[in-house]
Amino acid sequence: MKPAQRRLFACPTAGALLLLLALCFLPGIDLIAADADLKPGDTIGPNNWQRIQGMVGDNFLNRIKAGHSIQIKAPKVYRPLKEYADATEKYSGKVHLGANGELLGYTAGQPFPKLDLSDAQIGQKLAWNFFWRWLGDDYKTGGAVKGGKIIRSAIEKDGAERRADLVSYFLFPRTRYNLDPKPAIPGYEHIDYMQLRVDSYPRDAAGTTTLEIRYADPNRADDLYIYIPSIRRIRRATTTQRCQTLAPSEFNLDDINSFNGKITDFNYKFLGEKKMLANLSQEHLPFNRKQGDYLPLDEKWEVVDTYVLEITPKDSSYCYPRKLLHLNKMTFDTHWTLIWDKRGEYWKEQFGMFTPVKLADGREAWSVADVVIVNVQNGRSTIVTATRSYNKGYSATMFSLATLESIMRGGSIE
């Protein structure tokens, strides 16, 4: 079903009111939430799915139509961390966009705290706010999961599952808020982030480690080195083929963290504000579900305010001609990511839940918890339980090839 057709069917009383019909075909009409008056305790199921139409992905909605029920809860509110807010206040005045959408004058914090939604460049600014959202000075993905690892389950259409365990370590060397040196590690001002990803299960994959470096230079592609235990060597890989499936998962390189592309490689269009259903305080980690199915069984959902950002590639051969992010207005994290293919057909649907985590000083922050991506065309899905632990104090030395040279089976590097 093409987007335009999908929007038509999405209108609850299509044809009844001319005005409403016209609205259906205006850009951004699918931003209208079916029922913004959802109350904590409300239950949504096959009999009243219309109340959340447009507030979740279509595939998820179809599951509700088919019998799944969810319950609404009171929203969980997070507050910006003081250091991040201070950095935003201190540095944002100097930030501006270059001719090609690159970020100039940026030091730390949120690049564009004051948003004028009628600004012609609002889409690009939202994209940069998303990229530089608060993620700590460093973090370990999976660090707050029991066992300290990311759990990834690849689910086939028939429900068969394969599990993999891994960890990933991120370091943001030029936007540091808590850990010295601040705001940047000397010598690393040209690097946006560095990531180490280490597989630990199953055994044959254990020890496979990637070192990925994202450079601030918009014209420089990421560096990617892979340590392969079966040959005990480091291999270089290109990062320019970003569309390939990271099988057996349904993610590709740019699906990591909802959108992991180089910001300057894409065009952005702000489609409007919208209320969406999300879960900012996931109760069970990982959430309870039936074996072979990605649906969370007993998690409750809340209404959140989002910005809707449409991403289109500058490279016409790119796999996703259209991707929609629904950005949390406060955290700039993504709750729902919707993707269409080149034929205009709905392709992938991704949603992320969040959970509160404690920083070392006892303050509360937030982290992604479970992330689900569903390929609605082939029926496969992938669930990743990836709660982060922040500000671990990782040294820049850890993110070097010497670390890859010393990986063992089992993959422990801390």
Place this chain on the structure above:
Amino acid sequence: MRLLRHQVARTTLAFILLWPLPSSAFAESIFGEEFDKFIKEKVSFGGFAENASGLSVSHGSRFFSTSNRFIMNRFTLQPEVNVDMTDWAKLFISWRFVKEPRYSAEAKSREKSVTYFPAAPVKPLSNTFYDEDSFKPWEAVLDLRPHDRWKIRLGRQFISWGETDGIRLLDLINPQDLTFSPPAAPNLFNLDETRIPGWGVRAHYTVQPVSNTILEFFALPGFFDEAKQRVDEIVGSNDTGDLKVRYGRWSAHPETRQIFRLGPTTFNGFGNLFANSLNPACAANSALVSVSCLVIPSTSRELPDAGDSWKIGTRMSHSIGKLNFSLGYIWGFNPQSTDMVFKVKGVSCSAPVPGPCLAGAAPSVVRLRLVNDRTNIFAGQFNYPVGDLLGLPVNTALRGEMAFLPDKPYNISKFPGAFGLKATVDPKHPDGVVEKHTLRYALGFDRTTLIPFLHPDDPWRAFNLSFQIFQSIIFNHEDGIHPFSSAERIKKVSTTLTFRMGTGYLGDTILPDVFTAYDPDGYWSVNPAISYVPPGNEKIRLSLVGAFYGGHNKFKSFGFFDEKDSVFLKMRYQF
């Protein structure tokens, strides 16, 4: 350190005692809660069990009746344990147990079919030759990080340098166990499973992390490893203790090497490559064909394994922009089987006294020792990702590897040889050895490519493509340089090309991969594999693997294995 020793000792003891117990047994451990917590949080177990069955599909030869085509049935059990003792110390130990139930029919077949002169010493490998049943750790390393920039690894370990795939060029630090598989067959057993680890130390010092400026040093003293008797598997050898020549699974036609023809009788003339007969009449008249002109080789091996000598090396790595490179140096014996040479240790008579030989009544015997020489290797490697080139999306990772071996020894003989043989002793090189500077390099090109029509289930599942070119250049080359095991000349420039392609289907439950190699001299190999990983169990992997070789003869390059074509079924369970 005291705490460390304590933890290591306790962990080892606990591992030995608790390994066979179910996990619930830990709940009632006699070691106390603190120890229980340590085991649960800091210790992880893993490993695999695998059975590999191999079936010969080649037509065999008239000299070796492969009546038993079931050439391999290897069961391997490899338990592994990781211990995160402290922030700065980690321990990893693995054991390898291998059992190959073999069939006496095979041994008898070999015994009957291998011709030799005199016939008495020739024996096939014993049926237990491939078994590994030692409790000595296969790999046992203690990783220490005394400082943020220092990483030190102590113990029995693997060290791999280089960038190549499938064929080793700089990966010469650990020897390879060729009882496992024939060469250029990375889909059959990967390098990690065929290298032989060595005891030693390896240290990294990160000078500047942002540019990956790293100094590395390793030393493998060798004296912790016993010089284990192990047939090289390419050449028959009498180094197995009882001084009886044995030919292993991958022996490259030991039965069909050079033939010395004496009328209707046929003899193995291999020794004539390296020594002249004791009979002066043979030298005086090279056209003379007599049994006394035959020189029988008596081969033995010297230092064939890890642990026979020190091996040290150092290298420095650095990145400049997108270019990452390293320069290094290795000193020690070169474990590559194809780099070995036969050294002549003397010529004697096949009879107890020299008289019959001198009188032209008996053949001579040359004592040849197969040697891995000590080697200096100057090493270099680099990698560089190429995005767009002249506006075209190349999207390829370029990698290169270089080894310069000064004064590398080669066997050399005169072509054509006397007595109608292809080659015999070169008068200019009576010891059969010449040393030449040698440069070897490899260039690799790796990329992923989408071929949607071959992937209807997921057009965005990429094919991994890899192309490599290997070249070896012998400086000041002389005609007559040949491999130690045959009379095929090695040219000044030798080239090998490889191509590999792999992908995954149905959510990577079906994984085809093919590795091919081609020597422009007319030899080739193909190593296809298809693996199945059940969608409901990530621990199981079944692989069907082929190893096929060919060429215009069977005395060089991949042609060595022309009649060793095989298919294998591997079943692996990871735990």
